[in-house]
Amino acid sequence: MKCCDAEKYIMKYIDGEITKQEAEQLKQHIQQCQSCEENFLFYDNMIQVFEQMPLYEAPKDFESNVMMQIQTLEKIQQRSYAKNRILGHIWSIFTVFFGTGAILVFYKQPIIEVFQKNTYLKQWVTNILPIEQNISNQGQVLGNITENIILWTDKTLVNSFGILLLLLCVVCAIQYIMLKKKKRTDRIQHKWIK
Numbered sequence: 384m385k386c387c388d389a390e391k392y393i394m395k396y397i398d399g400e401i402t403k404q405e406a407e408q409l410k411q412h413i414q415q416c417q418s419c420e421e422n423f424l425f426y427d428n429m430i431q432v433f434e435q436m437p438l439y440e441a442p443k444d445f446e447s448n449v450m451m452q453i454q455t456l457e458k459i460q461q462r463s464y465a466k467n468r469i470l471g472h473i474w475s476i477f478t479v480f481f482g483t484g485a486i487l488v489f490y491k492q493p494i495i496e497v498f499q500k501n502t503y504l505k506q507w508v509t510n511i512l513p514i515e516q517n518i519s520n521q522g523q524v525l526g527n528i529t530e531n532i533i534l535w536t537d538k539t540l541v542n543s544f545g546i547l548l549l550l551l552c553v554v555c556a557i558q559y560i561m562l563k564k565k566k567r568t569d570r571i572q573h574k575w576i577k
């Protein structure tokens with residue numbers, strides 16, 4: 384038997400998996416080889432020390448305590464996940480409305496023209512136009528007031544289109560941050576489920 388085989392047998396002996404035949408072979412090698420004998424005695428001593436050590440039992444409520452803490456963590460995770468989801472939905476709806484509104488404001492005339500070319504949509508547009516005109520007039524009044532304020536604030540720098548574009552950028556940026564946050568929460572949630 385070679386020393387490396389003896390080492391394998393010693394490991395088996397530690398694990399309690401050594402057969403009678405292997406134990407006999409190991410015994411024979413140890414009687415001839417001093418280094419393997421020292422090795423064997425070292426591990427054998429260690430096993431004896433471990434066997435003499437008193438067993439420490441975990442407190443009775445250890446498992447339930449750990450489970451309770453896991454559940455609490457899971458609840459916190461789920462709550463923040465739900466909150467982020469709701470906020471994400473609200474923000475998405477707002478963005479859609481805001482974006483549609485912005486497009487309608489700037490491309491109102493071409494859109495109306497396209498609609499009027501269609502036989503089905505024409506009637507609808509004809510019905511909706513007076514209402515739109517009314518809202519537009521109200522908007523015009525508001526717009527005039529805003530415009531006066533803007534002109535008063537800064538004549539050269541600020542215009543309504545710029546403000547709208549800036550707002551759109553801000554909205555998109557917030558949307559992006561929320562999406563990233565949501566993805567992170569999703570990942571954590573996924574980990575928990577696993």
Ligand SMILES: [Zn+2]
Nearest residue numbers: 386389416419
């Ligand atoms: Zn040896």
